[in-house]
Amino acid sequence: MPSRRVGPPLTIAADHSYAARLTEAGPPDEPVRSVERWTLDGPEPYAVRLPLGRPERAGADVLPLSDGRVLIRRQVAAGRHTFSLLYPTGHGTGERALGSLECPELALLPPSPDGISVFALLPGERSTGVWLVAGGAYGPELVADVPGRCSGGAWLDREGRLLAVDRQMPGGGPVKAVVVDLERDGEVTPLLQIAPDSNDRLLTADADSGLLLVRSDAPGQDRLGWGVQGSCLPVRFPECLRTQDTVLTPFAVQPGQMLMPESCAVALRVDGAAGSWVGLWRPAGRRLHQFAAPGGWLAGTGFWTREGVLHLPYSREDTPCAVALMEAPVDGPRPVAASGTDTSATAPASGVCKPVPLGQAPLIGRTAPG
Template sequence: MTACAIEGGTAGAATAADPGPETAGPGPDGPGEAEETGGRGGPGGVGEPVGAGEAGGAGGRAPGAPHAPGAPTAPDVLTLTADGAYGARLTAAPVPPGGQRAWYPERWTLDGPEPYAVPLPLNQPEEPDAQVVPLADGRVLIRRRVADRQMFSLLYPTGPATGELALGAVECEGMVLLPPSPDGRSVYGLTAGDHSSLLWLVAGGSFGPELVAEVPGHCSGGVWLDRAGRMLALDRRPAGGGPVKAVAVDLERNGEVTPLLQIAPASDDRLLLADPDSGLLLIRSNAPGHDRLGWGVLGSCLPVRFPECLRPADGAVTPFAVQPGQMLMPESCAVALRVDGPAGSWVGIWRPQGRRLHQFAAPEGWSAGAGFWTRDGVLHLPYATPSTPCGVALLDAPGDEEPPPEPGGTADGGHGTEPSAAAAPPAVCKPVPLGQAPLHRVASTD
């Protein structure tokens, strides 16, 4: 069992006045300059297709392991609210010769006519392992590790200074903040042990951090399945060992756990992204014999499909945003993917119905893996450069034409078509027993 204890502090313990009207506004650099230099797609060639040899001009960060949902974020990585209105990151001022890098939180406002960043420094710099999450009201939650405690505060701009509202602390060695809740006001943290994992409500409660669920097994990940912030998917490995399977946790039923993914009995089946509107799920599984990126539909009995186009030879792909608002049309949703290769990171766009991965250069200074879609299919990619400290590049989702069937071809003919789950080992359970999860019951009772 994970050993954690809650410590002192309530939501009323503030070190500054309550948040007041913000005085910071857009800086001199905004999206207008970006659109002048890069057109509709922004700078750095956004909107221009790239090949493997052109990826070096994509900007972004150095190649590395793709960021998984719920994993600790590195400094300078931007975390967005569920609606994309705000972002937050740890950033650092330019380092003088012989000086040390000083980290401080920064909040981005992205839903206005021009994006702008507001620095939120306090009296001393932050440690680079601190984690920040934006809220829908413009405040930023920060998690700091102090000895064997995790301490939480809300930061907000107040005139020229930064206000801080202390929320309390949890005694445990490690905690990971999950992606922002769709309700915009709640933030959850996960502490994973060998035998069980604890889910904490660290912001949005009445009395500081609250333990809301204990899930048997070692859990990771964290994907929201609805827009109310009630159903949370976690990737769980049983306490006694075994394959990783995604499960659904009902936060309004004391953390009731329901199986969500089980493609094959011995496969590791992880949920990467979910779209509540269409039910589209992006899944990573080794059921086909090795790790592959696949897709399925929530509540469907159809098998998970593993498109061949989502395994490019020159990079690893990780989805980070799904086009919202496509009710009952999961195959038409545009999916944004981060592509990591030897030359850096760039952007991929794919639709299930199109069966083709479109690849584009990323804007210079892109916070790789950060972005959000509008309902009409425009991808927003936040970036920061010395000349534009807070910018957003826009990328229209390309259209797809259904490829003609090849005469006498197979489902895995190697011409952009995708193999079905029949390519997986034949001994399978229900390929996607998503109907076992209480999503439909929730919809009928809300």
């Protein structure tokens, strides 16, 4: 039976070795949900189902670890969430229970850079708890309590110490990205302060180059911008990322470009009336290149190699697990090859760097690349 994607399309491990998703099979009125793990670090990608004796409930979250296990979060009752690790065995699927949390809201953070830890945000009335839900010694563990309501989440270093979140303080006010130091009792420092009353959110970050992709309404409307962690230069808002009929969302940044943030290739999901496709842009460039995604692309997922090759996972009935590869030359994208059967895609860690708030951007008379 062909599978249908539910929930997030695919979550990729921090080192790109594995990925995981929740799939559905069977009739629409009685779907059977199960976890599917993809192996991405071999010569060809392949998928392994991790079924248990019962189907998974709708709304479960899955997140792969770098050792091949898959964390699953299930909401088993109103306000009660359980966590388990799933892994293939010779007789089917093994499961290790990790404990549970009682909370009305919970959001898993992106895969931790260490590959084995999983964190979650638990917003409360006046603060947000950062919980370690996998990788600890005794089940879920509170590691930080951040004043205000936090959302989002991006890692700023390769050690899994500096976590950036978007925070709104109790009583309202603008949303500002801040940094939570998990090794200093959750010490909070500002990251984005573009204008006093602007909403400044961090969308993604690259630990090697320090490149930050942000969304802010400081220019008068929500715009995509970029800055560099620890830089004294302002956030810049390129004109080529200002669109009228589409929505741009960055999902992958080329790693390994130390001290060269302007050269990083950035992949963006482009959503419009015709569907979703892929955009390619570099801070040093003045153009957003747009090209068709492979059929069955798990939209908004993918990763770059250090050499500048974009991997786009896709799944369709004739090819349930595959990855299309696309190179990113300076003058625009071109197809290279595909892992699987599709060939139709067309047109080192550094030490911990203390974040410095990015200053107020000059919103008029800019000469930055755009």
